[in-house]
Amino acid sequence: MSALQFIDTHCHLDFPEFDQDRQAVLQGAKNNAVRQIIIPAVTQATWSRSIELCQQQSSCYLALGLHPVFIAQHQSTHLEKITELVKRNQAVAIGEIGLDYYLKQLDRKKQQSFFSQQLCIAKHIGLPAIIHCRKAHDDCIKMLRQHTPAGGIIHAFNGSLQQANKYIEMGFLLGFGGMLTYSRSSKLRKLAVQLPLESIVLETDAPDMTVAQHRGSRNSPEYIPYIAEALAEIRNESVAEIGATTTANAHRVFPGLEL
Numbered sequence: 001m002s003a004l005q006f007i008d009t010h011c012h013l014d015f016p017e018f019d020q021d022r023q024a025v026l027q028g029a030k031n032n033a034v035r036q037i038i039i040p041a042v043t044q045a046t047w048s049r050s051i052e053l054c055q056q057q058s059s060c061y062l063a064l065g066l067h068p069v070f071i072a073q074h075q076s077t078h079l080e081k082i083t084e085l086v087k088r089n090q091a092v093a094i095g096e097i098g099l100d101y102y103l104k105q106l107d108r109k110k111q112q113s114f115f116s117q118q119l120c121i122a123k124h125i126g127l128p129a130i131i132h133c134r135k136a137h138d139d140c141i142k143m144l145r146q147h148t149p150a151g152g153i154i155h156a157f158n159g160s161l162q163q164a165n166k167y168i169e170m171g172f173l174l175g176f177g178g179m180l181t182y183s184r185s186s187k188l189r190k191l192a193v194q195l196p197l198e199s200i201v202l203e204t205d206a207p208d209m210t211v212a213q214h215r216g217s218r219n220s221p222e223y224i225p226y227i228a229e230a231l232a233e234i235r236n237e238s239v240a241e242i243g244a245t246t247t248a249n250a251h252r253v254f255p256g257l258e259l
């Protein structure tokens with residue numbers, strides 16, 4: 001068996017929460033066998049920050065997109081720039097894009113418009129999509145059926161087994177993070193056992209959604225092994241197997257990641 005390895009498929013390491021110690025966090029992640037980290041961008045105003053980080057750090061890979069939670073900030077002129085920036089900066093995915101119906105103040109019509117336009121871009125360029133979806137799986141599945149991008153990840157998946165299977169049929173993987181480390185996440189843990197390991201990737205969503213071991217503090221890509229350990233325990237598989245398979249899964253869905 002090759003050495004232990006993990007990929008954090010969803011980490012906002014460009015956020016200001018990491019400005020004081022980003023290098024130390026990157027080193028800590030490396031020490032914990034987290035070999036690669038995908039950085040999904042969230043707004044046009046912060047794209048340059050994500051691009052710069054991924055240029056400077058060989059372990060960091062860029063995803064470019066407009067996040068639904070920041071829908072009020074997005075303009076159609078931002079969409080026009082995505083294709084060119086993706087090509088110039090070797091982005092491995094379009095993201096973070098999607099639908100958030102949990103936060104009631106977000107304009108749903110505008111979210112749907114930006115999501116479908118970014119799915120079109122992903123399909124046109126041939127890149128996978130990193131999708132944020134809260135309380136909107138039925139609409140999300142419908143829109144993916146219309147646009148069929150080249151697969152991707154449903155990040156922080158928290159839907160039903162039936163919904164998971166629909167995403168898997170469309171070539172999507174499901175991202176599992178810190179919530180798995182909480183024993184009270186019984187529905188999510190049950191789902192993580194029912195799904196084939198080939199459909200799962202690991203993610204932190206740092207600085208948010210921290211693991212039980214660091215409850216109340218900032219999340220970090222360094223904590224990926226806690227998520228792998230939780231998954232290994234509930235699935236009755238080894239951490240090495242979880243690491244190897246989820247790493248292979250991430251490489252399959254993101255062909256732009258170096259081997």
Ligand SMILES: [Zn+2]
Nearest residue numbers: 010040096205
């Ligand atoms: Zn995110």
